[in-house]
Amino acid sequence: KAGVTQTPRYLIKTRGQQVTLSCSPISGHRSVSWYQQTPGQGLQFLFEYFSETQRNKGNFPGRFSGRQFSNSRSEMNVSTLELGDSALYLCASSPGGSGGFSEAFFGQGTRLTVV
């Protein structure tokens, strides 16, 4: 089956602008999690959406937001971009059940550069 698809792969934005990134999870998966990866901070959890509701949130400012649609596709939005928001943004898909093990399936990421 198809993997996790993130679009676009690369993006260049100017400080102060906003950006929307998209993630299509594996078919049947209801949970989508977002991560930010930078050289300095490594991989950090942003938030998780499950059945169109935000279920968990990391320690990021309110400029970072997301949503999930009824087909489980998810978008994340970053407003008022700062230079420090330059990063690889990764989306992870998983079934989302409350128990039992499931591996996380990651997309290839969107490389955002803020200039």
Place this chain on the structure above:
Amino acid sequence: DAKTTQPNSMESNEEEPVHLPCNHSTISGTDYIHWYRQLPSQGPEYVIHGLTSNVNNRMASLAIAEDRKSSTLILHRATLRDAAVYYCILRVNTGTASKLTFGTGTRLQVTL
């Protein structure tokens, strides 16, 4: 999630076994040990996980110390395609990718 400690980097020759260590002295009874790896220009991918007993799958083996305060990921015959950053993560088992806590990982170099 409890903290893990891994060496920053390791080197291996191709077709030799590789043992990647992970210390997790504050592991709790409900924490599973997960390993993910991230190849260059890719998102992380699942490698293996375990609780108490040693585990084997097609990619690797996981050896867990009896006191569970450390574990070792074993690649039986490293190939150039195994060059990646390997992350050891502790967490309770859930059906979600939520709040995976990645440390700095071990960068594995494989040479001919």
